Amino acid sequence: MSVSYTGVSWTPSKKRYDLVIGLGVALMLAAFALTGALVDPLATAETLVLRALSWTAVALLHVILAIGPLARLDPRLLPLLYNRRHLGVSMFVLGLAHAAFATAQFHALGDRNPLVSALAGYAAPGVNPRWTDLPFEPLGFLALVILFLMAATSHDFWLKLLGASIWKSLHSLVYVAYGLVLAHVALGIAQSGPAALLTRALLVGAACLTALHLVAYLRERRFDRGGRPPAAHGFVPVARLSKLADGQGRPIVVGGQRLALFRVGDAVHCVHGVCRHQGGPLGEGAVIDGCITCPWHGWQYRPEDGCSPPPFQEVVHTYPVRVEEDIVYVSPTPNPLATPAAAGDHHARETDATSQEGA
Amino acid sequence: MSATPDEFPRHPNAVVDRGAFYIGWQPRMPAALARVIRPLVITLVVLLVGLSAGVASTLRSGPPGVFEFGVVRDLDGVFYATPLPTLRLRDPVGGGAVSYYVVGAGKRGIPDELRALAGQRVRFRGTLIHQGGATMVELTEPASLTPSGPPPPGLERPAPQTVGERELVGELVDTKCFFGVMRPGLGKVHRGCAIRCLSGGVPPGLLLRHRSVDGERELGTVVMLVGEDGAPLELDPRWAALTIRARGTLESHGGIPVLRTRALELEPSS
Ligand code: HEM
Ligand code: FES
Numbered sequence: 292m293s294v295s296y297t298g299v300s301w302t303p304s305k306k307r308y309d310l311v312i313g314l315g316v317a318l319m320l321a322a323f324a325l326t327g328a329l330v331d332p333l334a335t336a337e338t339l340v341l342r343a344l345s346w347t348a349v350a351l352l353h354v355i356l357a358i359g360p361l362a363r364l365d366p367r368l369l370p371l372l373y374n375r376r377h378l379g380v381s382m383f384v385l386g387l388a389h390a391a392f393a394t395a396q397f398h399a400l401g402d403r404n405p406l407v408s409a410l411a412g413y414a415a416p417g418v419n420p421r422w423t424d425l426p427f428e429p430l431g432f433l434a435l436v437i438l439f440l441m442a443a444t445s446h447d448f449w450l451k452l453l454g455a456s457i458w459k460s461l462h463s464l465v466y467v468a469y470g471l472v473l474a475h476v477a478l479g480i481a482q483s484g485p486a487a488l489l490t491r492a493l494l495v496g497a498a499c500l501t502a503l504h505l506v507a508y509l510r511e512r513r514f515d516r517g518g519r520p521p522a523a524h525g526f527v528p529v530a531r532l533s534k535l536a537d538g539q540g541r542p543i544v545v546g547g548q549r550l551a552l553f554r555v556g557d558a559v560h561c562v563h564g565v566c567r568h569q570g571g572p573l574g575e576g577a578v579i580d581g582c583i584t585c586p587w588h589g590w591q592y593r594p595e596d597g598c599s600p601p602p603f604q605e606v607v608h609t610y611p612v613r614v615e616e617d618i619v620y621v622s623p624t625p626n627p628l629a630t631p632a633a634a635g636d637h638h639a640r641e642t643d644a645t646s647q648e649g650a
Numbered sequence: 651m652s653a654t655p656d657e658f659p660r661h662p663n664a665v666v667d668r669g670a671f672y673i674g675w676q677p678r679m680p681a682a683l684a685r686v687i688r689p690l691v692i693t694l695v696v697l698l699v700g701l702s703a704g705v706a707s708t709l710r711s712g713p714p715g716v717f718e719f720g721v722v723r724d725l726d727g728v729f730y731a732t733p734l735p736t737l738r739l740r741d742p743v744g745g746g747a748v749s750y751y752v753v754g755a756g757k758r759g760i761p762d763e764l765r766a767l768a769g770q771r772v773r774f775r776g777t778l779i780h781q782g783g784a785t786m787v788e789l790t791e792p793a794s795l796t797p798s799g800p801p802p803p804g805l806e807r808p809a810p811q812t813v814g815e816r817e818l819v820g821e822l823v824d825t826k827c828f829f830g831v832m833r834p835g836l837g838k839v840h841r842g843c844a845i846r847c848l849s850g851g852v853p854p855g856l857l858l859r860h861r862s863v864d865g866e867r868e869l870g871t872v873v874m875l876v877g878e879d880g881a882p883l884e885l886d887p888r889w890a891a892l893t894i895r896a897r898g899t900l901e902s903h904g905g906i907p908v909l910r911t912r913a914l915e916l917e918p919s920s
Binding site: 334418519 | 679705
């Protein structure tokens, strides 16, 4: 969260995660290469390595893209999301190795620079009579450029430097990269007869990813549309105090915005529901060490003023809360940023929005 | 307490009993969560490893050519430059003489130093490539090329036999890769490489596909393409891996089909 570059902080969970990535990747590469060598004894080592690398990369890409919606559909899977960037970097390294092998094998030792040959070798008018004849290597190259930019900016240092929205847009390009990889395969090996299982696996993969994203999206949308209209005093009723568990967040929708409600002891606090890190749902978080903690990567905010505890500098808006007759109401208008906000206290029938409760 | 419903809508995730709230920077994953994550991750890894083996088992690398990569032999014979660079040498196994096509190392045809020795006896170190009845030799070590004087008797080339005028349709391949250097050595995936090889001077070939007599397998025969006058054929290397129609005089060079090509065009579709 800090502005300076701090390197990756290793936790036992990250170490275990990386161990599983390393082991899984090694097993996949070995299974692919050994099976390939057994069923096709004439296959050269270069081809087996080239294909094992690309297959493993594209399989990991599917896992990476599935984790997001899966963790939305079942938050018990969030530990898979926590360190997803290491999966991304591993996938990039595999893709890069594949691209390097492919460029060397198919384009080196000729009469032209191998990279130029791979990217422009057969792009000329008239030499590709059908669209399926169009070159497939440049599509893989474009995908690799995107994956490189993502891997290179995956550290939070870059997130701070670029700002959350640019960073997030950049990382949404993973879907473009995925499309480019599918096109790379469709214009390449899918056109050679014996690649049927690979092609089918990728089609099934694309269908599953689309379905997962769609289901997760529709579920969120239904909730987002379920907000209540405001009461006479302009505040919106959002929950029953008696049903709020101490220290556990509650996502709510107020005036079309996703907010997060927290009961801490006798006080009720409301903050904006979108984490400053990567947009995690704060309402699905919990209070740890007195701080609202995002369920995705654990960034923290004080319930009273929405500020991250020092030395961190993130801040989310807080919202005025009042409690009447066991009903919690939240104002759609946020408090000024980084000001200690009023918390709804159920001893008070009405809390003045400017009082310094819990500061 | 929070699980019992009231009149307010709950986000579905707020209702899930997660076992515990856990963030990766905390030292230990709660047991209830580990009971979900561990079997899931193990299943996923097993599934992916199995799928890797499955996908690998269906991919094939190409027709059964052989490149004796790493085996460099001493060759001694008479070099002929046209219509295809050929080394005529004593048959290493039986009596008599055999012909090997000659190509350069990498994605190259023969170097000028060799071309200049047409009709002479030469020695060099090279690597064999063979498929079916055709053998090719790569001049792996250009520095080993030694002119060795006039051709000894018995290494003349047999005269080619004319088969007749033919119009052939097939895939344009570079013969070095097709005979066994690359896997795959034909088709779309290999196109970029074939373009480099053709552009670098490797002799082009036309791959004619046909069914085996029992109809079970697809077979391929490669017809070597040369210019009508016997010089190397001029063509756009970017036509590699595409379907080509070629017209000319078909000859048999010791059993290997060679087309003296009069006309060559790209098939618009198929
Ligand atoms: C400069 C960039 C790239 C080049 C030149 C390149 C080249 C190639 C070539 C020549 C093949 C066919 C290999 C064969 O079947 O023998 C291939 C296949 C494939 N590539 Fe790429 N590629 C690049 C980038 C990528 C990236 C970034 C990915 C995914 C992360 C990728 C995924 C695949 C897959 C899944 C296949 C099909 C399986 C295979 O045949 O290996 N490629 N690529
Ligand atoms: S999104 Fe990463 S911690 Fe909130």
